[in-house]
Amino acid sequence: MSHPQPAHDSGTDARRTGTLHATGAWCARHFVTVIVLWLAALAALQGLQHAYGGDYSDNFAIPGTQSQDGLDVLEAHAPSAGGYGSQVVVHDADKQLSELSSQMSTVVGSLQKLPDVLSAQNPLTAPSSTGGPDVGPLSADGKTAYITVRFSEQPSTLGSGYLDGVDSAVRPLRSAGAEVEYGGSLGELARPEANDRVSEAIGFAVAVLVLLIGFGSLLAALLPLITALICVVCGLGLLGLLAAATTFATVSPTLATMIGLGVGIDYALFLVTRHRQNLMDGGDPVAAAGDATATSGRAVLLSGCTVIIALCGLWVSGIGFIGKLGLAAAVTVVTAVLGALTLVPAMLGLTGRYIDRIHVRKPIAEVETDAEAGPEPGAEGAAGRGRATHGTWHRYAQRVERRPWWFLAGGVVVLAVLAFPLFFIQLGHIGDGADPESFTDRRAYDLMSSAFGPGSNGPLTLVIDQSEVPQSDRSALQSQAQQSLTDVPDAAVITPLAATSDGDVLTATAYSVAAPQDERTTSLVNHLTDDVLPDAVSGTAANTYVTGTTAAQVDFLDIVSRRLPLIIAVVVGLAFLVILAVFRGLLVAVKAAVLNVLSIAASYGVVVAVFQWGWGGPALGVSGDVPIESYVPMMMFAIVFGLSMDYEIFLLSRIHEAWLATKDPKASVAHALEITARVITCAALIMVSVFAAFIISDNIVVKMLGLGLAVSVLVDATVVRLLLVPAVMTLLGRAAWWTPRWLDRILPHLDAEGDAKARG
Numbered sequence: 001m002s003h004p005q006p007a008h009d010s011g012t013d014a015r016r017t018g019t020l021h022a023t024g025a026w027c028a029r030h031f032v033t034v035i036v037l038w039l040a041a042l043a044a045l046q047g048l049q050h051a052y053g054g055d056y057s058d059n060f061a062i063p064g065t066q067s068q069d070g071l072d073v074l075e076a077h078a079p080s081a082g083g084y085g086s087q088v089v090v091h092d093a094d095k096q097l098s099e100l101s102s103q104m105s106t107v108v109g110s111l112q113k114l115p116d117v118l119s120a121q122n123p124l125t126a127p128s129s130t131g132g133p134d135v136g137p138l139s140a141d142g143k144t145a146y147i148t149v150r151f152s153e154q155p156s157t158l159g160s161g162y163l164d165g166v167d168s169a170v171r172p173l174r175s176a177g178a179e180v181e182y183g184g185s186l187g188e189l190a191r192p193e194a195n196d197r198v199s200e201a202i203g204f205a206v207a208v209l210v211l212l213i214g215f216g217s218l219l220a221a222l223l224p225l226i227t228a229l230i231c232v233v234c235g236l237g238l239l240g241l242l243a244a245a246t247t248f249a250t251v252s253p254t255l256a257t258m259i260g261l262g263v264g265i266d267y268a269l270f271l272v273t274r275h276r277q278n279l280m281d282g283g284d285p286v287a288a289a290g291d292a293t294a295t296s297g298r299a300v301l302l303s304g305c306t307v308i309i310a311l312c313g314l315w316v317s318g319i320g321f322i323g324k325l326g327l328a329a330a331v332t333v334v335t336a337v338l339g340a341l342t343l344v345p346a347m348l349g350l351t352g353r354y355i356d357r358i359h360v361r362k363p364i365a366e367v368e369t370d371a372e373a374g375p376e377p378g379a380e381g382a383a384g385r386g387r388a389t390h391g392t393w394h395r396y397a398q399r400v401e402r403r404p405w406w407f408l409a410g411g412v413v414v415l416a417v418l419a420f421p422l423f424f425i426q427l428g429h430i431g432d433g434a435d436p437e438s439f440t441d442r443r444a445y446d447l448m449s450s451a452f453g454p455g456s457n458g459p460l461t462l463v464i465d466q467s468e469v470p471q472s473d474r475s476a477l478q479s480q481a482q483q484s485l486t487d488v489p490d491a492a493v494i495t496p497l498a499a500t501s502d503g504d505v506l507t508a509t510a511y512s513v514a515a516p517q518d519e520r521t522t523s524l525v526n527h528l529t530d531d532v533l534p535d536a537v538s539g540t541a542a543n544t545y546v547t548g549t550t551a552a553q554v555d556f557l558d559i560v561s562r563r564l565p566l567i568i569a570v571v572v573g574l575a576f577l578v579i580l581a582v583f584r585g586l587l588v589a590v591k592a593a594v595l596n597v598l599s600i601a602a603s604y605g606v607v608v609a610v611f612q613w614g615w616g617g618p619a620l621g622v623s624g625d626v627p628i629e630s631y632v633p634m635m636m637f638a639i640v641f642g643l644s645m646d647y648e649i650f651l652l653s654r655i656h657e658a659w660l661a662t663k664d665p666k667a668s669v670a671h672a673l674e675i676t677a678r679v680i681t682c683a684a685l686i687m688v689s690v691f692a693a694f695i696i697s698d699n700i701v702v703k704m705l706g707l708g709l710a711v712s713v714l715v716d717a718t719v720v721r722l723l724l725v726p727a728v729m730t731l732l733g734r735a736a737w738w739t740p741r742w743l744d745r746i747l748p749h750l751d752a753e754g755d756a757k758a759r760g
Helices: 009-016 019-029 031-052 066-077 097-112 162-175 184-189 197-215 218-245 252-280 285-317 320-356 392-402 404-424 440-452 471-484 519-536 549-583 586-612 632-662 665-696 700-737 741-746
Strands: 084-091 117-120 144-151 179-182 460-465 491-494 505-512 543-547
Touching (some): 019 285, 019 320, 031 218, 031 320, 066 460, 066 505, 066 543, 066 549, 084 097, 084 162, 084 184, 084 440, 097 117, 144 440, 162 179, 162 184, 179 440, 197 218, 197 252, 197 665, 218 252, 252 285, 252 320, 252 632, 252 665, 252 700, 285 320, 285 549, 285 632, 320 632, 392 404, 404 586, 460 519, 471 519, 549 632, 586 632, 586 700, 632 665, 632 700, 665 700
Antiparallel strands (some): 084 144, 084 179, 117 144, 460 505
């Protein structure tokens, strides 16, 4: 078998005169200037963020949905019945709440005086449900009640300082010995502020350990962590400034931190590893840093662009909330790429030849030195000195080449088993019942469920706009509609229709037999929206809506479900074109797209098994089985597909480099796997540890994303890169790099490792 030869010297010369090489060499030579500029940017961005940065909130509306239209109708005709409702739940286990009527009246009056409050209902004077299950607002035993407070703005967006006024308003009831908890969006406002420092510390600690074991050098282990941290903090400063101009979700900084740390460490690691190998091969530190930037740095640039493209693909959803989550993550990816191309070479220039001076074992870069075996046959010059001939990974690759079908089948079976739960996925919204018991909204949820049934946590407001119906026909319409609202499946109670003060709108409240996140509640919303209410007003000019928080969540779910296939198609298509343009291999691009989709399906399956089926959910701090948050699969797909392309580009770039030198497809795969396996494995373990560390977050969505991303990276770096890619590339042989002439002419020429000029 022939062995891969290094590219001709003209290729090296071309790289040394390229823009990336010049950038890397300049940063390494002027490391003091570059490092000072980065630290100055860091300080300036943090200062500007604290002075002018915006807040994060979940105040999002989806224009054009029937739930939003219904809310608009209510606000126009009955402002006090519209807005955003939350419950203040009151419970006293020792006495009936009627004994606290004086305190209750005082509390309701104080709540009504708070800013942004439209109305507050006294549960002791409001009519309770009759003729069916008890849905409040006062329980049958008189020990539990809820005050419905309607706000002009989402309570979760009012700022933590707003809670001081709420706490002051309910103090009389608490002083009298009653338990007072906040439900709905008001409870979300009262949640403890997210703190990701523990997750970040765990991720960093594991990263240091992995790098020390993998490469032996202390400075080489710390350098990627330091640069990644600086880049992430700069990215978060930029995100804070963007938040002053537009609204980002509260999970945005956590997501940006998670992605930024993962790619930032990986990108720096790839450059540091290439640089150290160049030093071991006898290179000058400045030239070595320039060469690492021109080769691995080019792959970083392409990988970063692929990740950003995938994240920007989320805008195809047409939902600003989701598109901005992608934008938030893309901000830290941009700073990670900029840091890898400038700050990392500067740090390499600072360390010079001393980067491996402090070590815990014999320093290793790409491959271990095999002094007895000598250099690779045919290797020339510095590129061949000290390289292993047949390392462990080389021998493993040869084993795959002998039985590619067995390895391909084994990898597919593993992915199929992991992906199986995906066929049973239930998208929905995670209710307050899944939160930790230390959260007030969880305690309010439990009190409401115990006293009034689970459906009381997600009331549905039914709206019939009869403004276009003649006055003479409205009485008949109300009777007809009321008759249609009897015996609706999955509805525990539907209150009688009542007209607004202007008589133009009829409203009622429906309560599901199940919790808001239950499939039966979703079915009830859809049945009321699509069948019951339209039938109730058939033959008239009336319009009907189902609104409220739960109805809005169902509308959001429907939109996401419809647009997810489009996002998948766009992201896969764009990534396919990037791989095709870089490597000029049609089958290589098809293989990359298919294998990445399979690895993502496997991670989806694990998330479904853990959270929806409850396999290990309690161990992660999740109470009971929960649906998969509607936008999590969309976010996971964009992020994971982009990150998967990182390893794909780094591995394929080395295979392609060897293929151009030898035209031997099998030897190229073995050579590339040998020199990338260590760094890709370490990079993957670091990214897995960073993502997995966020599983300890109290936010269930962050837990889902952390687990899903960790599993996908682990699967991608093991099953896909070690089993499927070598097997498929071996089976494809020379055909992997074939591209029709007409397609090759119209594709842009991108270069992953700086060899284009050498070939030109």
